[in-house]
Amino acid sequence: MTVTVFPRTERGRLTAVYGSLLLLAGGGLVALVYVLLGQGLYASVSGVVSTVSPALRAGERVDVDPGRSAEPARTRAPGEQPSPEQLKSYALTRNLSDAVTEATQHRLLVVSLIALAVFAVLSIWLAWWMAGRVLRPVAVITGTARRLSGENLDERIALDAPPGELKQLADTFDAMLGRMEHLVSAQRRFAANAAHELRTPLAVQRAAAEIGLAGDPSPERVATIRAKLIGVADSSEHLIESLLLLAVSEEGLESTERVDLAALAAAELAACPQPGLTVERTLAPLTVTGDRTLLGHLVRNLLTNAVRHNRAGGRLALTTSAEGELTVSNTGPVIEPADVPRLLEPFRRRAERQHTAGEGAGLGLSIVASIARAHGAELTARANPAPDGGLTVRGRFPAVQVRPDSRRQGGVQPR
Known part of the structure; x- marks a missing residue:
C-alpha cells in the first residue's frame, strides 16, 4: 500500500x-x-x-x-627571546x-x-x-x-474582495451562471410554448370532429369541417417544419458553399407576395459562404415577417452591401425598443396570438437568429421610430470578396 x-x-x-x-x-x-x-x-x-x-x-x-x-608577536630587540x-x-x-x-x-x-x-x-x-x-x-x-441546480440558478457568488485573479474568477463564474440561467429559462419557455402551440390545433381538430360531425351532418357542414381540419393540419405541419428547421440551424452547418446572397435575396423577393406595398431594393454584389437552403429560409422569413406585420400602403426595403450586410426594413406598428430583443426568441410575438388564418407561430425571427449564428453572422434588430414604425433587421455576414481576375472562373477570395 x-x-x-x-x-x-x-x-x-x-x-x-x-x-x-x-x-x-x-x-x-x-x-x-x-x-x-x-x-x-x-x-x-x-x-x-x-x-x-x-x-x-x-x-x-x-x-x-x-x-x-x-x-x-611583540616589539623587542632583534635576537631577544621571550x-x-x-x-x-x-x-x-x-x-x-x-x-x-x-x-x-x-x-x-x-x-x-x-x-x-x-x-x-x-x-x-x-x-x-x-x-x-x-x-x-x-x-x-x-x-x-x-x-447550484436547475432550481436556483439565480444564486450568485458576488465575491467581496479586492481586484485580482480570484475576483476575476468569481465574476466570470457569475457571468457564466447568468448565461446558464438565461439558456435554461429559454429552454423551459420553448418547451412550454411548443407544447401549447402543438396542443391547440389538436384540440381544434378534436372539437371539429366530435361536435361538427356529430349526428347526421349535411354535406355542406361536412365540407366546412373538412376545410377546417385541412387548415388546422396545414398550420400544424408548418409549425412542425419550423421547429425542425430551428433544430437543424441550431446544430450548425454540415456543408458549405459559396452563395450569391444578393441573387438569392432577389429571387426570394420575387416569390414573396407584396400586396399594396412599396418595395425598395438595393442589391449590391454580396457573396457569402454557407448553406444555400438555410440562407434562403433566412431571407424568406425576414421578408414574410416584413409583409405580415406591415400596414396598408406601407413600405418594404431590401438591401445588400459589399461590406457583408443584408438588411430588411418595413413599416408597421410602432414597437417599443425594449421589446425588440424578445422578438428574436421562439414563440415571442408583439401581440397575443389570435389563432387566425395566416398568423405565424412566432418562430420566424428566432429561426433567422439561429441561422445567422450558424453562419457566424451578427444579427441586430431595431425598432423604427414613429410615424412609420415597423422593424429593421440587419445581418452582417463574413463576406467573400470576388477578385476581378477570377470572375469568369468563379473564384472567390475570403474577406
Missing part, C-alpha cells in the same frame, strides 16, 4: 510550501550568522582578553592569529580566548536553534492562516457550485 505524505488539499500544500520556504530561509540565516560570527569571534575575544593580561600591562603588544602558532613569564602569560591568554569563544559559539547555537523552533511553529501557523485567507474565495466558489 502506498502512503501519501504530501498533503491532499490545496491549503495543506500551500502551508507546506510556505512553511518550508520560511524554515529554509530561517535555517539559512542562522547558519550564515553562525559562520560569519565564528570567523571573527576568536580575534575579537583574544583582543579583549589580552587587554587585561600582565604582558600588555608592561607595554607589550599581542597579535594572535588562530591559524598560526601560539608564539606571540621570558618564561611572558610565554606563560601568552598561553593563559590563548586558553582563555579559546574557552570564551567555544562557550559563546555554543550559546549562540543553542539560542539560534530555540529561536528557529519557535519561528518554525509561528511560520507554519501563519502559512496555514494565510493559505486559508487566499483560498477563501475558492471555497466560496466551490460551495456555490455544489448548491
Whole structure:
C-alpha cells in the first residue's frame, strides 16, 4: 500500500510550501550568522582578553592569529627571546580566548536553534492562516457550485474582495451562471410554448370532429369541417417544419458553399407576395459562404415577417452591401425598443396570438437568429421610430470578396 505524505488539499500544500520556504530561509540565516560570527569571534575575544593580561600591562603588544602558532608577536630587540613569564602569560591568554569563544559559539547555537523552533511553529501557523485567507474565495466558489441546480440558478457568488485573479474568477463564474440561467429559462419557455402551440390545433381538430360531425351532418357542414381540419393540419405541419428547421440551424452547418446572397435575396423577393406595398431594393454584389437552403429560409422569413406585420400602403426595403450586410426594413406598428430583443426568441410575438388564418407561430425571427449564428453572422434588430414604425433587421455576414481576375472562373477570395 502506498502512503501519501504530501498533503491532499490545496491549503495543506500551500502551508507546506510556505512553511518550508520560511524554515529554509530561517535555517539559512542562522547558519550564515553562525559562520560569519565564528570567523571573527576568536580575534575579537583574544583582543579583549589580552587587554587585561600582565604582558600588555608592561607595554607589550599581542597579535594572535588562530591559524598560526601560539608564539606571540611583540616589539623587542632583534635576537631577544621571550621570558618564561611572558610565554606563560601568552598561553593563559590563548586558553582563555579559546574557552570564551567555544562557550559563546555554543550559546549562540543553542539560542539560534530555540529561536528557529519557535519561528518554525509561528511560520507554519501563519502559512496555514494565510493559505486559508487566499483560498477563501475558492471555497466560496466551490460551495456555490455544489448548491447550484436547475432550481436556483439565480444564486450568485458576488465575491467581496479586492481586484485580482480570484475576483476575476468569481465574476466570470457569475457571468457564466447568468448565461446558464438565461439558456435554461429559454429552454423551459420553448418547451412550454411548443407544447401549447402543438396542443391547440389538436384540440381544434378534436372539437371539429366530435361536435361538427356529430349526428347526421349535411354535406355542406361536412365540407366546412373538412376545410377546417385541412387548415388546422396545414398550420400544424408548418409549425412542425419550423421547429425542425430551428433544430437543424441550431446544430450548425454540415456543408458549405459559396452563395450569391444578393441573387438569392432577389429571387426570394420575387416569390414573396407584396400586396399594396412599396418595395425598395438595393442589391449590391454580396457573396457569402454557407448553406444555400438555410440562407434562403433566412431571407424568406425576414421578408414574410416584413409583409405580415406591415400596414396598408406601407413600405418594404431590401438591401445588400459589399461590406457583408443584408438588411430588411418595413413599416408597421410602432414597437417599443425594449421589446425588440424578445422578438428574436421562439414563440415571442408583439401581440397575443389570435389563432387566425395566416398568423405565424412566432418562430420566424428566432429561426433567422439561429441561422445567422450558424453562419457566424451578427444579427441586430431595431425598432423604427414613429410615424412609420415597423422593424429593421440587419445581418452582417463574413463576406467573400470576388477578385476581378477570377470572375469568369468563379473564384472567390475570403474577406
